[in-house]
Amino acid sequence: MPRALAATGHRAGQFVVTLLGVVVIMFLVQAVVPADPAALLAGQSATPDQIAAIRTQYGLDQPIPIQFLHYIERLVTGDLGTSLFTARPVLNDLVERLPATMELAITAMVVSLAVGIPLGVVAATHRNSLLDHALRLVTVSGFAVASFWLAIMMQLLFVMRLGWLPLSGRIEGSAPPHFTGFYLLDSVIALDPGRLLSALLHLALPAATLAFPVTATIVRFTRAGMLDGLSRSSVRYLDAMGLPRHVIIWKYVLRGALTSVTTQIGLLSGALLGGSVVVEAIFDWPGLGYYVVNSVVMFDYNAILGATLWIAAVYIVINMLVDFGQALIDPRVSAR
């Protein structure tokens, strides 16, 4: 399959170019920073000599293009530098925090699909009913509500007033034994229902916050795709064949509608990654988003750069996987 190979090679090339571009952007942004990174590294009572020494040691005395080349050089070997704040290799921090964010984002995605697709179908089959209008109101709200406000309002209701859920954090007490870093999976593997429950309860609010706008998108797409499918002549044919209505809707029409939904998953994963920044900050969720906010607040250069690169890479990889998956399902897509 030389064509598939070439396509993969092209994709990989684009991936590398995009990541390089991200590093360039971040370098440009950081080139105008007011604070002196060497002074921050040196600590509170360092002398000017010491700061100068650190500047040389980290290559901060060199022109930005040279620093850029050095960064790329180290990047190739998987070295993202050391975080000023945690004093550990940035890559370690990122790898450690990825599962928390992935667990949150995947849960939100699963919830959105599980809730959004049936609602979209119902909205389409009951078009212009009261239910359809109510659902439209909800989806329009999904795009208009500020996620941080929604999070706070849910905390106010479900935690502070009703006391049903924990306010923040990932789990009560200590984490389950580490297998995958996903607390849900790890507590299942460890056969620990207490921790599983705790992890689920902690996931509820952040995942719901993150899922709200995504669900709204999925409802809209499913509804539109369903209406499109229902209006086709093939449906009338199936109808004439005497197939039960629910089989036509849930089997034949929905399948068509789903292809338009799956094209959105890649883009929506970007929304989830971006949204996790604010959501993690509110729920003290120890993932990548929280790490980004923390690094930004602390002017932690290597960490900001590394985290941005990492998030961009995760995003691009997800999109590639989605495309790949689609190509498997629908051969027409690979022609794009």
Added chain:
Amino acid sequence: MVVPSFRAQALLLAALLVSFTPLSPTRAQSTENVLRVGNGSEINSLDPAVQDVARLTVKMNTYDPLYRWLGNPPQMVPCLATSYTESPDGLTYTVSLAHGARFHYGTEVTADDVVYSMERLLALKQGSARFFLPLVAPGTTKAMDKYTVQFTLKQPAAPFAGLLAELYVVNATLAKAHEQNGDWSTAWLSSHEAGSGPYHVTQYDPAVGWYAERFKDYVLGWPANAPDGLRFRTIRETNSQTMALMRGDIDFFLGSISTDQFDKLAKMPNLVVMQEPHQRLFLINFNNKKPPFTDIHVRRAFSYAFDYAGLIHGLEQDKITRDPVPMPPGVIGYPKDATGFTYDLAKAKAELAQAEVPVDKPVTIYAMTGFPMPEQAAEILQAGLRKLGVTANIVAETWPTLADKCRNPDTAPDIMPIWASANYADPHTWAGEMYDSTRWGSYATCSYYKNPEVDTLLHKAFASQEPSERAELYEQANRIIMNDAPSIFVSNEIWINVRNKRVQGYEFTPVGNGNYLKPIWLQH
């Protein structure tokens, strides 16, 4: 109430989700023999040489210093040391170490470890190094024998013995084994602990917190029912902190509890309120080297334009008390009759009229991000200045950025609200650390105030061995400083906190902000 309904929900959900497996209680932890502590900011490093004020907890509970400050008012109590002698000229201190104190990794604590720890501190120049750098030259600390260390000072210093509480001892053998390119093992020690303190870190994740086991062979022994371990969790949000305490998810919170949440906590049957006099000043520094603050009348005018009552009685609801002196009450050298400035716009205008340097441009107040009190104080000052016809802008920056700017007078903030805590129990920790112009260069001196008379008084007091003479000298210095108004002296804090009923034996100490937890035992 909150707890049962949570339980009911939890059980219902659990029953639904895992009905096939036997249920373990959802809150097994609360019966666990572990002291669970909440902490307001992330613990980013375990290294005792780099930690700053906000993150004292690790070093105070997992490392040992030579002496510790305990009780309120603080008393110096031997820890790794047993005694010290001071040469008549005040330049040489010889410290004897306790026999049999062990590091968590087996070896005995010796004089070599103390020497290594001092050299490491001086070389890294971070954290507590600022106390030793003016006094101790690198290479002058000597191990006389296995249990004797000798410190040689550059100049006599009355508070030196007290400073020994700031020298936390690192396992030199272990640290040296993990050195990379002469980094004094900073990389390794940032995520590994190598101390001899009461607790021994076994798990550490900067994002979540850390867990330390009780060190059973601890040299100073343990009370009965001491916890098996210490679990620290970072809880940044005020609300999460309050709720964790109310629900019993944590036993204790280290850091200041929000004034507005406190009354709610005080009503909880599972919590006990603790209140202690504290030594933590709140002041607003001017950059005395930058116009218009070079003019004493401008500084005095601004000091009259601050609504002290509004902050103390209004916003902070009397959880802080007015303190017009750069020193908490009760410390020697405190001028008891001092009244200081009041909120008086007429006097402020009169002072401003006398000023020679015009206040014709907007001034900038720098508030630390994430701390409500400096922000609110900035707003109060801004409102007062508006009534004087002075425009003030507020800029929020993070503590690391501000601390960085404070290094030199050119970049130091125009106006910055800040706290001053006791670093050691000696009057010198106040005016001496803040207004001695030979100490310029850190956030403590960010007013860049220089008065030769004050310098002379402070230097004399620093070197003097005579308490009554020192009291007199500090009092004189304080009076001059108050009149010069290099900063707006606002308040001293009352330490108010709560603990879970099961926590017993805790004793608050202003030095170290009450972070020492070893005396605690748990009631079942």
Added chain:
Amino acid sequence: MSLWRRLLRDRMAMIGLTIILGFVLIAIFAPLLANHADEIYDLAPMDRLQPPSADHWFGTDRVGGDIYSRLLFGTRITLATAVVGVGAAMLVGVPLGLLAAFSDGWVGASIMRASDIFLSIPQVVLAITIAQTLGPSIINVILALSVTFWPWFTRLVAAEARALRREIFVEACSALGANSARVLFLHVLPNLSSPLIVRTTLSMGYAILTAAALGFLGLGAQAPSPEWGRTIAESREFLPDAWWYATAPGLAIFLVVMGFNLLGDGLRDLLDPRLRRSQPRRRAVTVPQSAPIEVAAE
């Protein structure tokens, strides 16, 4: 003007337009509408955290400020930030998009590549990095918005203009010897106005959300600015007792963003030629083409 009449018949779009006009009026007349206008920047420490009452309709905040009056003044900040931020993004993005569409070879390719790269970083991440790097202030929030929004305009304009380029009249103009800048700005750009209006309206809502998120994270306006995101962040310390503190500013954000989205959806149904053309008459529902992009933008 049949377009305008058709818009008038779209109930949802009209609701959106009314909301937007309402907020614009509020922004203009804030000093008249506020019942404590003088106290926006003044403190009343003894009057803090009061629940809503006849005197303080939406309650008071942590320093005794009247939340209702501050909300009105916050409208000015919100609208100005979004308008200037999105406007600047257009000023950068539209010419770049035209350039990309009309220049063959590496210029066009590299512009598109650059916009791809910007879009591969989640917008909030890039925005907070920029806002914090430049220092927290409203001006820098505007800058962060324009830096993160321009690629959307570039891509939209490039795609539309490429299609136009093939159309006869552009070729005709070029053949007649009109210089290319003239062709671009006088003949191509007016034909792009419909998709641009739609995109701009929808972008406004997301710009407001992004700016509010920056304010919430402490990277925007500083105290005592009545910016909405900031007010919500302040309120967290005083929950659940001061429930009114975050409620009003959150609803305000919700309403104004909703207004722009409803209007944008309505305009898209009417204006977007690509959508109209691609849609058979019988399909009454419009596929929300930009919705996922908008979500991704958040």
